[in-house]
Amino acid sequence: MIKDCFVKNNQDETKMRKSDLKNSTSLKQNTDSQKKNCSIVSSTTSLKVDQDIQESGLFIKAMVNGTQCNLLLDTGVTLTILSDQLYAELDKTGKIGLSPVTQRIVGADGAPLTVQGKGLFCIRLGSQEFTTQAVIANIKADGIIGLDFLQTNQCLVDVCKTKMYVHGVEHELELQGNIGCFRVSLCENISIPPRSEMVCPGRVLDLPKLPQIPLLIEPYAKFQDSGRALVARFLVNSSGKVAVRLMNISSQSQTIFKNTVIGLTSPVREIILPEKEGIVNNVMPGENKETLPEHLNDLFDRTKTDLSEEQATKVKSILIKFSQIFSKSKDDFGRTSLIKHRINTEGEKPTKQPPRRLPHHAAEFVDQEVKNMIDKGIVEPSSSP
Incomplete structure (x- = not known):
């Protein structure tokens, strides 16, 4: 917590x-x-x-016009999209003609994408090759396989097994990103x-x-x-x-x-982890770098005398885990705000009694005890009649 x-x-x-x-x-x-x-x-x-900030999801290894890349599967995208960076790499090997795109294309956040155009590309998945139309836009992933490609090529995606079947041929998918x-x-x-x-x-x-x-x-x-x-x-x-x-x-x-x-x-x-001494609880899950609080050392030393080393280790772990329930001193009192104490008088009227005189030799002791309880917050001064 x-x-x-x-x-x-x-x-x-x-x-x-x-x-x-x-x-x-x-x-x-x-x-x-x-x-x-x-x-x-x-x-x-x-x-x-x-x-x-990188794209996360199920990816498939592919070759686009001979260039290796990872393509993101996204059934929420109607068009197959290739990134402008991947297109720049493809354009080095041979000029790929693009035709203009008239429709407005927006990303998942609603912001419009910068579109360069669309063209025909050869996408190779394993031993299978497909010629498909793709849009070139400024996306973070190498490319996105959209619903047009998935429907045309009878793709079946098994999310639990991270596999995709294209015309019945199985391909491995990989969960990437955070x-x-x-x-x-x-x-x-x-x-x-x-x-x-x-x-x-x-x-x-x-x-x-x-x-x-x-x-x-x-x-x-x-x-x-x-x-x-x-x-x-x-x-x-x-x-x-x-x-x-x-x-x-x-x-x-x-x-x-x-x-x-x-x-x-x-x-x-x-x-x-902070660079401070005395902090014992901030550890990675599975690690145990905690130490026994000082006020429990005497209890542990007296307890472990008749225990084996393994039993003593378990006792120490329990003491560390529940150290907050042990008083550090006689003045260390526990408090809770979850439950409030009520004294049910069942409708009876308050009674008034005269104060009892204390013996002279006990007055100093009583005054000191009352002062101690006030200092510790156990009682507070009252002005009631």
Whole structure:
């Protein structure tokens, strides 16, 4: 769960403040073993989130007029398009005549493309050759195989197996580029008890294969606004399924059904550790660079005397994981704002009693204890009658 972090991309830097992440606060209680794939990130950790400006998607290796290139498959594009850079390379080997294009062509962002013209090109996929018309425009990819080529040549794209069949001939596809931001849904029905936290299995939608890099899980705004549960921001290892931390802060159980979209995920390319001493939580998933807090050293030393080395290592790991629940001193008291204490008087009127006189020898001790409790914030001065 990220308390306060910097999320960086190639275009800007945005700081997530603690006030923006208040809904990510979780109860300090134990959950199940699925937390082993989760990493807490400290307040000064910087995350480089993959938001590459290059095109991402399924590509196929091809030869266009004898020049090797990677072509992007896109069923949302009606025309096959080649980049102006690829055309410049082709033009070196022989002049390729272009005819003007009268229609206006826009990109996925709605901005118009700069079009040089259209012409006939020889596209070779493996042992198959096709002569097709393509438009030359300023696109980032080498080229885009559009719906015209896919329909004309009876192409069948298998996204799960990353393969394409052209007139029945199989061709390998390759997932390139960085995945953007994808939805995360639950794998099963869950019921969260009142004021409790759970780690639940989720899966990333719209993605054929998870990258073998850490993923940043964030809340899905629509689910968060429903008020059923809070979704923590935190890092997970990508291993088929992803763990999602949910918290129910209400006084009633909350049931969330399978396939409910609860979060969004983006890949994290790098975690930049701050050059400070004493920071122990900012590590990559799978690493353990944490140290035992000083106030638990005595407890650990007394505990490990009758334990094997393996058992002592496990105990140390547990103490580090739950170090926040141990008081650092006799004056270290825990507090919560989730529950408020009420004294039910059942309609009875307040009573008034005269103060009891203290023995003279105890007055100094009582004054000192009251002062200590005021200094620690346990009590506060009262002006009631």
